[in-house]
Ligand code: SF4
């Protein structure tokens with residue numbers, strides 16, 4: 001009973017720490033992105049709220065929270081209200097299976113630094129990112145406005161297409177590690193990160209995951225200049241904020257997954273595991289911001305052609321080659 | 329694909345990768361350039377003299393007000409934000425008894441300035457004219473009248489106009505022919 005209780009408390013603490021860190025970083029990732037994007041475009045970026053604009057995320061969240069939460073009359077109310085939560089929730093839940101360090105021992109009990117080490121973690125991640133599609137598609141549909149609908153449809157099509165290449169790009173990783181559990185996959189990379197043996201998978205995963213997180217150059221579901229704001233056109237206040245948080249948590253999840261599958265997870269010299277994971281996540285986030293500052297948005301047909309005609313075949317060929325090597 | 333002149337798909341890929349590399353290196357270089365941002369409240373860029381913002385009523389070189397209350401500006405104004413009441417001095421010179429511009433409605437199009445025959449109404453580059461209370465945006469003649477000639481330093485309508493006023497009688501204006509004595513034309 002006591003052991004169970006202690007375990008429960010430890011779990012709650014872990015969840016609290018992870019959630020807190022994720023949301024805090026999400027807020028400051030917005031600041032980093034705006035600052036960096038500004039510099040990439042030879043601007044200054046936000047610099048009014050606090051020193052270097054450091055209080056900007058706080059000001060923004062205050063603004064979001066105090067704004068009116070408008071629900072247009074013609075919307076499908078229940079779905080409209082739930083959709084943003086789906087996006088933010090699925091993004092956060094994906095982090096439940098990401099290991100962020102070696103087991104630590106506290107009072108004679110080993111505490112694994114992962115919220116939940118399930119043996120089908122990889123499938124869980126796919127399930128969550130597929131569920132995330134519902135947030136976008138339903139949010140766009142329930143808004144009952146043509147921009148939102150178009151954004152929602154695009155989002156659904158894009159995310160489902162790229163889900164395929166994400167899945168296929170990870171098959172070689174699973175073949176090498178021999179497990180679906182992210183803890184095992186990270187453990188298998190103790191000697192060398194998989195990016196060295198699977199560069200093609202790495203690139204396919206990176207591109208598809210970026211499409212999955214709906215960021216430039218894959219931000220067709222939002223596409224400000226064609227669709228207003230796409231699937232979240234009708235949202236305001238904190239519900240819009242939830243979509244926003246979802247996006248930035250998604251960036252972190254993407255960084256974490258990229259680190260876990262290809263960059264050796266929390267493995268790294270000198271520094272403790274969580275720090276390494278954080279460094280890798282941030283590095284991926286910075287690269288994504290750089291990409292955002294550089295590339296224009298793809299056209300819809302280009303997006304589909306790229307996904308189905310290039311990424312999926314490349315991933316399939318990669319699987320075959322990896323399979324041959326594993327057999328030998 | 330059957331076109332033999334078409335570059336190979338490998339060439340295509342290399343071409344697009346190098347193009348992307350060019351883009352990424354450009355943005356990366358920008359990262360280390362000094363931002364070109366001008367920070368507004370600290371640094372106010374001097375605006376061109378003919379920028380269109382807050383409106384003034386100017387005076388002629390003699391220091392007298394220029395406006396002759398002809399209503400042309402208020403007729404030209406697309407949003408009808410100018411109103412006035414014309415009246416005359418004893419010497420026959422017209423002026424506005426009151427003159428009012430509602431800056432809450434003004435769109436700073438400059439049509440009033442173009443319409444004005446006396447160079448009285450002029451737009452200035454002073455654009456910092458925001459108020460919390462919209463009623464304080466209504467400017468009366470005292471608020472509009474300045475003690476200089478604005479962009480037109482020399483013009484004085486009554487020195488040119490052929491109407492009798494304190495500035496001159498018949499035939500005494502600039503470029504005006506001597507008044508004809510009609511009696512001498514009698515047969
Ligand atoms: S600038 Fe245009 S809108 Fe403003 S007072 Fe003159 S004519 Fe009217």
Ligand code: SF4
Pocket residue numbers: 394395396397398399400401402440443444445446447448449
């Ligand atoms: S400002 Fe100019 S246009 Fe307007 S009433 Fe006076 S003289 Fe006429």
